[in-house]
Amino acid sequence: MDTHIGGAAAPRALYIDGAWQEIGRTFSVFNPADGSLLAEIADGGAEEALAALDAAQRAQRGWSAVAPRARANLLHAAHRLMLEREDIFVRTMTLESGKPLTEARAEFRLSADFLLWFAEQVAHIHGTYANSSNGGFRIVVAHHPVGPSLLITPWNFPLLMIVRKAGAALAAGCTTITKTAMETPMTGALFIQVLHDAGFPKGVANLVHTSDSASVSEPLIHDPRLRKISFTGSTRVGSRLMQLGAENIVNSSMELGGDGPFIVLDDADVDLAVDQAIICKFRNAGQACVAANRIIVDRRVEPGFTERFVQKVRALKVGNGMEAVDVGPMISAKQRDRLYDTLQLLTKAGGEVLTGGRAVQSPGYFFEPTVVRFDARNDVMCSQELFAPIATIFAVDGVAEALDFANDTRFGLASYVFTRDLTRAMAFGERLEFGMVGINRGIMADPAAPFGGTKASGTGREAGHDGIYEFLERKYMAVTVGEPRETVW
Numbered sequence: 471m472d473t474h475i476g477g478a479a480a481p482r483a484l485y486i487d488g489a490w491q492e493i494g495r496t497f498s499v500f501n502p503a504d505g506s507l508l509a510e511i512a513d514g515g516a517e518e519a520l521a522a523l524d525a526a527q528r529a530q531r532g533w534s535a536v537a538p539r540a541r542a543n544l545l546h547a548a549h550r551l552m553l554e555r556e557d558i559f560v561r562t563m564t565l566e567s568g569k570p571l572t573e574a575r576a577e578f579r580l581s582a583d584f585l586l587w588f589a590e591q592v593a594h595i596h597g598t599y600a601n602s603s604n605g606g607f608r609i610v611v612a613h614h615p616v617g618p619s620l621l622i623t624p625w626n627f628p629l630l631m632i633v634r635k636a637g638a639a640l641a642a643g644c645t646t647i648t649k650t651a652m653e654t655p656m657t658g659a660l661f662i663q664v665l666h667d668a669g670f671p672k673g674v675a676n677l678v679h680t681s682d683s684a685s686v687s688e689p690l691i692h693d694p695r696l697r698k699i700s701f702t703g704s705t706r707v708g709s710r711l712m713q714l715g716a717e718n719i720v721n722s723s724m725e726l727g728g729d730g731p732f733i734v735l736d737d738a739d740v741d742l743a744v745d746q747a748i749i750c751k752f753r754n755a756g757q758a759c760v761a762a763n764r765i766i767v768d769r770r771v772e773p774g775f776t777e778r779f780v781q782k783v784r785a786l787k788v789g790n791g792m793e794a795v796d797v798g799p800m801i802s803a804k805q806r807d808r809l810y811d812t813l814q815l816l817t818k819a820g821g822e823v824l825t826g827g828r829a830v831q832s833p834g835y836f837f838e839p840t841v842v843r844f845d846a847r848n849d850v851m852c853s854q855e856l857f858a859p860i861a862t863i864f865a866v867d868g869v870a871e872a873l874d875f876a877n878d879t880r881f882g883l884a885s886y887v888f889t890r891d892l893t894r895a896m897a898f899g900e901r902l903e904f905g906m907v908g909i910n911r912g913i914m915a916d917p918a919a920p921f922g923g924t925k926a927s928g929t930g931r932e933a934g935h936d937g938i939y940e941f942l943e944r945k946y947m948a949v950t951v952g953e954p955r956e957t958v959w
């Protein structure tokens with residue numbers, strides 16, 4: 471495959487202690503658009519994971535002592551280098567994840583914005599100074615890096631997920647070990663190469679690919695030198711990692727699965743809602759944690775909404791992301807094939823397939839953009855993530871039913887509500903039990919916003935004001951000022 475652009479190529483090795491290391495074992499990466507072999511990537515295990523932790527531990531003290539301005543300068547340098555390499559990032563993302571070039575470019579630019587955000591945040595980490603309750607001493611609170619951090623990322627946003635974690639961790643003064651998803655290792659490698667070229671000290675940012683995630687994560691989490699896990703992926707794996715981390719009380723941030731309700735109230739701008747639902751549902755072939763999982767529409771506007779939505783879905787062009795298409799392939803044959811079971815589940819529960827419903831004949835893993843309509847509320851998709859180019863529409867009777875149905879899930883990541891009445895939007899938004907509520911919009915990611923979920927969707931927030939604090943711990947110093955005064959117990 472050609473990941474060479476202008477002489478540059480995505481490295482295939484592991485990056486440990488400031489150097490790329492071949493180890494003699496590899497796993498294969500395939501292009502989901504045609505099933506072809508893209509590359510052989512170094513296949514790390516426990517030994518390499520622990521070597522990366524050794525390096526991260528050695529570098530931790532020095533890295534946390536680097537002045538904020540110097541840390542910021544390195545992140546700014548990385549940001550500039552990233553921008554120079556846009557084309558190879560975009561092309562590599564499309565080749566290994568399948569997403570159309572336009573989406574890869576949008577992800578690239580958003581990722582660069584996140585890196586810039588963290589570069590700007592470094593110099594603005596503030597503590598507090600306060601009087602004690604009895605007035606006898608002072609309370610000085612400062613923030614310190616948590617320590618060596620394990621960053622585990624999924625394949626569906628192969629660049630954004632790494633930048634959102636590594637940017638915050640490095641800005642906070644933590645050293646890192648990144649474990650990419652085996653489907654999309656090269657995008658992560660390009661980012662680590664950027665950090666290397668920007669001049670980050672050795673041991674600060676390490677990268678371990680693997681075909682056996684547990685062989686890397688488990689020895690690291692069992693090692694008390696590891697102080698943080700930041701994970702994005704499924705709730706099942708996140709829960710397992712939290713259980714493992716409990717042994718050493720490892721600080722953890724979890725960005726997990728979602729079941730996003732997309733609610734269209736009776737006074738909504740239906741055209742706007744349709745356009746936003748198309749993006750929210752079919753971006754990345756529906757493989758997004760914040761995708762619209764259940765489209766819940768007030769019965770009074772549902773026929774018009776559904777008619778326009780189906781029209782637009784039929785017009786979506788499916789194909790190889792390297793061409794001008796709207797929807798690329800699923801990540802693997804397995805992910806595509808499971809959709810027949812999903813459709814069976816939906817139709818058995820009373821859903822009517824209005825368009826789509828089949829795999830596209832091709833060497834790649836394509837599935838037709840599909841719409842399934844339910845004439846009433848139905849819990850078949852509550853707490854089940856579709857993660858596919860299948861939209862489910864449910865007609866409901868009024869605001870109360872819409873809200874109750876929307877909240878009927880164990881997840882709590884993204885939700886959306888469409889109405890022309892701002893007061894109604896606020897009242898509805900406040901009652902949605904989700905970490906994020908899009909009001910009259912289907913896309914919410916922004917460096918200035920705290921991204922994250924409640925309930926089974928995870929703990930912690932990425933980016934915004936809060937993201938950097940996920941990698942910092944507060945330390946409080948009690949300072950005697952003048953005569954120590956006795957504390958009254």
Ligand code: NAD
Nearest residue numbers: 623624650651683684687702703704707725726727728759
């Ligand atoms: P996954 O949990 O299977 O994999 C995610 C990452 O975890 C990959 O790097 C994978 O290799 C790794 N992994 C798997 N088993 C592991 C183990 N035992 N130890 C350590 N690492 C392990 O998820 P997926 O199917 O690749 O991604 C889809 C899921 O991720 C969906 O549920 C989606 O909603 C979620 N997701 C959440 C967010 C968010 O920000 N909340 C963003 C993207 C994806």
